[in-house]
Amino acid sequence: MKFSLYRKDYAKDYTRGLMYLNDSTTLFCSSLERAKDSNMLIESTLYKTILTESKRFSRLLPLLLSVSNHEGIRIHAGNTYVDSAGCISVGDLVSNGVIEHSRVTERKIVELMKNTNKCTIDILF
Numbered sequence: 001m002k003f004s005l006y007r008k009d010y011a012k013d014y015t016r017g018l019m020y021l022n023d024s025t026t027l028f029c030s031s032l033e034r035a036k037d038s039n040m041l042i043e044s045t046l047y048k049t050i051l052t053e054s055k056r057f058s059r060l061l062p063l064l065l066s067v068s069n070h071e072g073i074r075i076h077a078g079n080t081y082v083d084s085a086g087c088i089s090v091g092d093l094v095s096n097g098v099i100e101h102s103r104v105t106e107r108k109i110v111e112l113m114k115n116t117n118k119c120t121i122d123i124l125f
Contacts, residue, residue, distance in 0.1 A: 001112060003028070003121040005088065007044070010036045014081035014097045019090065021112075029105045032081055032089040032097065040086040042067050042123065049075070049119045051110065060110055064121065075109060075121070077102035088121075 002022055009016035017031035034040035047064040054061040054074060062075040070086055078089030080098055090106060091099030113119050 001116045001119045003049075003109075003119070005031055005121060005123045007033075007123070007125040011097065015041055016097075017088075029090045029092060029108075030099060032078065032084065032091070032099050034081055034084055034086060040070075040084075042070055042073055042086060044123045044125060046120055046122045049113070049121050051113050061106070062109060062113055062119070062121075075106070077106040 004020045004023065005017045006020070007015050007017045013035050015033040015036055017033065018027055019029045019031050020026070021028040042064070047067065049062050049064050051060050052063045053059070054076070057076060064073040067073045074087045075090055076087055077091070078084050078099060079102060083089055089099055089102060090109065091102035092105060093100045
């Protein structure tokens with residue numbers, strides 16, 4: 001399984017993206033990350049991703065492996081960019097730096113990943 005994250009909007013405080021599944025042209029979800037100038041935005045490249053128990057969130061979450069200059073980068077629910085310390089927040093809609101339905105989207109990703117032994121996320125732009 002492969003997620004492709006296209007960073008589309010580099011606003012002053014946040015970065016908005018669009019996430020697709022398995023090279024589909026149908027949008028899977030939107031994403032929200034810290035601003036490009038914050039030094040918290042991870043490098044655009046392909047990452048192997050695994051499910052592990054998050055100590056911070058006390059639940060199973062996707063973890064990106066081998067992220068340069070960062071540790072513990074996850075895909076998780078969050079409503080605004082301040083809910084992320086370098087991680088990728090996911091949801092259905094993003095407007096003015098706000099994500100909606102993020103818990104539902106997080107659960108969908110976790111369930112999809114439970115059914116595969118190989119997952120990657122390709123972060124583009």
